[in-house]
Amino acid sequence: xxxxxxxxxxxxxxxxxxxxxxxxxxxxxxxxxxxxxxxxxxxxxxxxxxxxxxxxxxxxxxxxxxxxxxxxxxxxxxxxxxxxxxxxxxxxxxxxxxxx
Amino acid sequence: xxxxxxxxxxxxxxxxxxxxxxxxxxxxxxxxxxxxxxxxxxxxxxxxxxxxxxxxxxxxxxxxxxxxxxxxxxxxxxxxxxxxxxxxxxxxxxxxxxxxxxxxxxxxxxxxxxxxxxxxxxxxxxxxxxxxxxxxxxxxxxxxxxxxxxxxxxxxxxxxxxxxxxxxxxxxxxxxxxxxxxxxxxxxxxxxxxxxxxxxxxxxxxxxxxxxxxxxxxxxxxxxxxxxxxxxxxxxxxxxxxxxxxxxxxxxxxxxxxxxxxxxxxxxxxxxxxxxxxxxxxxxxxxxxxxxxxxxxxxxxxxxxxxxxxxxxxxxxxxxxxxxxxxxxxxxxxxxxxxxxxxxxxxxxxxxxxxxxxxxxxxxxxxxxxxxxxxxxxxxxxxxxxxxxxxxxxxxxxxxxxxxxxxxxxxxxxxxxxxxxxxxxxxxxxxxxxxxxxxxxxxxxxxxxxxxxxxxxxxxxxxxxxxxxxxxxxxxxxxxxxxxxxxxxxxxxxxxxxxxxxxxxxxxxxxxxxxxxxxxxxxxxxxxxxxxxxxxxxxxxxxxxxxxxxxxxxxxxxxxxxxxxxxxxxxxxxxxxxxxxxxxxxxxxxxxxxxxxxxxxxxxxxxxxxxxxxxxxxxxxxxxxxxxxxxxxxxxxxxxxxxxxxxxxxxxxxxxxxxxxxxxxxxxxxxxxxxxxxxxxxxxxxxxxxxxxxxxxxxxxxxxxxxxxxxxxxxxxxxxxxxxxxxxxxxxxxxxxxxxxxxxxxxx
Numbered sequence: 001x002x003x004x005x006x007x008x009x010x011x012x013x014x015x016x017x018x019x020x021x022x023x024x025x026x027x028x029x030x031x032x033x034x035x036x037x038x039x040x041x042x043x044x045x046x047x048x049x050x051x052x053x054x055x056x057x058x059x060x061x062x063x064x065x066x067x068x069x070x071x072x073x074x075x076x077x078x079x080x081x082x083x084x085x086x087x088x089x090x091x092x093x094x095x096x097x098x099x100x
Numbered sequence: 101x102x103x104x105x106x107x108x109x110x111x112x113x114x115x116x117x118x119x120x121x122x123x124x125x126x127x128x129x130x131x132x133x134x135x136x137x138x139x140x141x142x143x144x145x146x147x148x149x150x151x152x153x154x155x156x157x158x159x160x161x162x163x164x165x166x167x168x169x170x171x172x173x174x175x176x177x178x179x180x181x182x183x184x185x186x187x188x189x190x191x192x193x194x195x196x197x198x199x200x201x202x203x204x205x206x207x208x209x210x211x212x213x214x215x216x217x218x219x220x221x222x223x224x225x226x227x228x229x230x231x232x233x234x235x236x237x238x239x240x241x242x243x244x245x246x247x248x249x250x251x252x253x254x255x256x257x258x259x260x261x262x263x264x265x266x267x268x269x270x271x272x273x274x275x276x277x278x279x280x281x282x283x284x285x286x287x288x289x290x291x292x293x294x295x296x297x298x299x300x301x302x303x304x305x306x307x308x309x310x311x312x313x314x315x316x317x318x319x320x321x322x323x324x325x326x327x328x329x330x331x332x333x334x335x336x337x338x339x340x341x342x343x344x345x346x347x348x349x350x351x352x353x354x355x356x357x358x359x360x361x362x363x364x365x366x367x368x369x370x371x372x373x374x375x376x377x378x379x380x381x382x383x384x385x386x387x388x389x390x391x392x393x394x395x396x397x398x399x400x401x402x403x404x405x406x407x408x409x410x411x412x413x414x415x416x417x418x419x420x421x422x423x424x425x426x427x428x429x430x431x432x433x434x435x436x437x438x439x440x441x442x443x444x445x446x447x448x449x450x451x452x453x454x455x456x457x458x459x460x461x462x463x464x465x466x467x468x469x470x471x472x473x474x475x476x477x478x479x480x481x482x483x484x485x486x487x488x489x490x491x492x493x494x495x496x497x498x499x500x501x502x503x504x505x506x507x508x509x510x511x512x513x514x515x516x517x518x519x520x521x522x523x524x525x526x527x528x529x530x531x532x533x534x535x536x537x538x539x540x541x542x543x544x545x546x547x548x549x550x551x552x553x554x555x556x557x558x559x560x561x562x563x564x565x566x567x568x569x570x571x572x573x574x575x576x577x578x579x580x581x582x583x584x585x586x587x588x589x590x591x592x593x594x595x596x597x598x599x600x601x602x603x604x605x606x607x608x609x610x611x612x613x614x615x616x617x618x619x620x621x622x623x624x625x626x627x628x629x630x631x632x633x634x635x636x637x638x639x640x641x642x643x644x645x646x647x648x649x650x651x652x653x654x655x656x657x658x659x660x661x662x663x664x665x666x667x668x669x670x671x672x673x674x675x676x677x678x679x680x681x682x683x684x685x686x687x688x689x690x691x692x693x694x695x696x697x698x699x700x701x702x703x704x705x706x707x708x709x710x711x712x713x714x715x716x717x718x719x720x721x722x723x724x725x726x727x728x729x730x731x732x733x734x735x736x737x738x739x740x741x742x743x744x745x746x747x748x749x750x751x752x753x754x755x756x757x758x759x760x761x762x763x764x765x766x767x768x769x770x771x772x773x774x775x776x777x778x779x780x781x782x783x784x785x786x787x788x789x790x791x792x793x794x795x796x797x798x799x800x801x802x803x804x805x806x807x808x809x810x811x812x813x814x815x816x817x818x819x820x821x822x823x824x825x826x827x828x829x830x831x832x833x834x835x836x837x838x839x840x841x842x843x844x845x846x847x848x
């Protein structure tokens with residue numbers, strides 16, 4: 001039993017070391033090129049999340065207007081501002097896609 | 101196997117230390133491979149603690165009493181169902197559960213956010229591993245779940261009878277899931293401050309975890325209230341107990357955070373609020389764990405003694421100091437991007453809502469920790485009871501419910517007075533009609549209850565109006581029939597309408613609380629068989645006593661069992677119960693009660709009191725069978741309009757019954773427990789034949805069921821709000837086309 005437990009512990013230790021050390025092994029380290037690529041993907045993901053949030057805001061504003069919470073003037077102003085912000089995000093997304 | 105468990109804890113501690121170092125080094129030195137290694141440390145930690153937890157579970161299920169924690173909280177006769185749950189009934193096991201759940205949730209959030217917000221995530225990883233390391237260090241140095249005794253005892257003490265209730269299986273894991281999930285937004289919030297990336301991205305990434313924390317804490321709180329009402333013998337669902345309060349406080353600040361994060365996402369406002377609420381929620385979750393684990397406050401929940409107080413105080417001190425430093429030093433970055441456009445806006449309503457929630461939390465915090473502070477300052481212990489809490493929380497709760505009806509009916513940014521009049525007319529009319537009806541039926545003497553009913557009517561009117569108008573608008577735009585339009589409306593706007601359903605649930609829940617608190621009829625008195633009493637509109641008659649004996653051995657195959665069966669055949673009224681309720685009681689004494697109203701039978705109630713084996717030989721060979729803490733098993737008839745609740749405290753201290761126990765102790769040896777339980781059966785027979793007066797507690801409470809119904813509605817609304825919309829799933833996968841805003845939008 002003690003031998004079994006010792007073996008189990010050793011196996012667990014080896015698995016942990018393998019998992020934790022994987023990014024540090026030379027074959028997986030590719031330096032700046034991958035880092036830049038990953039950074040670009042991160043920025044694109046953040047812009048896409050911001051785009052979805054803006055779409056949601058535009059839908060919320062339209063729903064508020066149609067359920068009588070916003071006057072015509074207030075809706076026009078709010079909707080215009082939100083759409084302008086959305087276009088800005090789309091432009092930035094488009095620019096990033098062209099760069100990649 | 102205990103050695104494997106101990107090895108797992110040591111390995112886990114080493115992984116935490118390494119992971120903290122690797123994460124911080126990786127982000128400070130610009131070495132992402134080390135940050136990645138730190139992230140993988142969290143995955144490894146989850147794997148190691150899963151093995152450790154499995155080792156302990158197996159020990160419980162296999163009755164391995166060499167493990168001290170198994171011997172202290174389980175026994176061979178504990179049903180398997182409760183053996184599995186007994187793991188977290190002890191201090192040591194609950195610490196392991198906490199650490200394990202933390203590692204699982206941490207792994208999930210880091211997996212889902214991989215490749216995003218690298219600097220923030222690296223700091224968050226270090227903080228989460230710090231929490232993990234703290235709890236693992238407690239288990240290594242203070243409360244060891246894998247401590248053993250040799251030789252192992254042949255039998256364990258058994259599970260606390262108060263915990264033998266089905267919801268106790270799920271209540272602690274729900275609460276602990278809530279507590280551990282609270283640390284996720286805290287870690288990412290601190291990470292955002294450390295990395296100076298305080299825009300809305302970290303909130304977007306961790307929003308679901310904040311919501312999940314709120315969700316699980318809410319379920320845990322609800323289950324705890326249900327357990328208190330159905331199992332404990334005092335007849336209430338909330339007693340402002342220290343541990344109840346400890347779970348409610350982070351839930352309140354978490355609720356405030358879920359509301360105000362919408363404002364930061366939309367308007368870039370309330371950044372200081374949000375980061376402060378996140379840090380407060382996480383810190384309160386740790387403080388809640390401190391209350392339960394350190395034993396510093398008296399509570400029905402607090403298990404075990406002290407020893408953990410000092411480490412927890414140190415951790416809480418570090419959290420508080422670190423949080424304050426980070427918020428103050430980054431305050432320039434936390435300035436709002438916009439200002440409030442109008443006091444008549446949803447932003448203002450949310451801000452008022454936050455103030456009320458934080459005020460509620462502060463009141464509860466003061467009332468909970470005041471005994472500690474008072475003792476520290478004056479040396480005298482002080483206590484704060486329910487009346488104190490009610491005095492301050494009831495008015496705040498009224499305002500909170502009212503605001504939950506105002507917010508949905510008002511627009512973002514700015515609402516005009518004309519719109520406000522239009523949107524609040526119907527809800528106000530509903531509230532007014534409710535008031536008129538209540539006054540007409542003569543319930544005007546309870547102003548706070550009336551106020552709550554009217555506020556709830558306002559909320560229901562406001563939310564119903566939102567659903568109706570939204571359905572109508574959707575139907576007009578899309579040409580859909582009302583039911584289809586309603587489904588489509590909710591599907592396209594899950595967060596909004598899921599939130600509305602939650603508000604309905606809260607209003608319903610508070611109606612139940614107000615009614616059951618304000619219009620309850622209660623009675624505590626002694627009754628003998630044949631006697632009656634009046635409780636509100638109901639008459640309760642004590643028909644006859646009941647008694648059952650539950651031996652913990654096979655009654656057919658032993659000499660003692662056969663003797664017991666023979667004795668019981670001559671004792672009509674005493675049953676040999678197979679413990680189908682799995683209470684573990686050696687003896688149950690109770691009553692049959694007939695409940696009637698206006699001469700018509702309503703229900704029959706059978707409350708009882710269970711007497712448990714203390715395992716203490718000094719109480720005698722017979723006395724120990726019933727020498728443990730007695731537990732009341734309440735009888736409840738629940739209905740839509742009212743609950744009738746009863747509990748009994750039989751008198752087993754009569755001269756006749758004491759004589760039977762004394763004689764048994766004197767003449768029966770310990771080595772033949774079968775004969776001892778026969779003596780208990782004789783005692784039960786004597787109780788039936790000559791029942792002494794028993795003490796009864798009766799309560800008739802209106803609308804209690806609506807508390808649980810309200811809770812279920814809240815859960816349903818939360819599920820709607822958090823469920824990903826189908827279109828969102830598609831956008832995550834695809835999304836490479838460049839769509840202009842005008843074409844990229846779909847109908848609300």
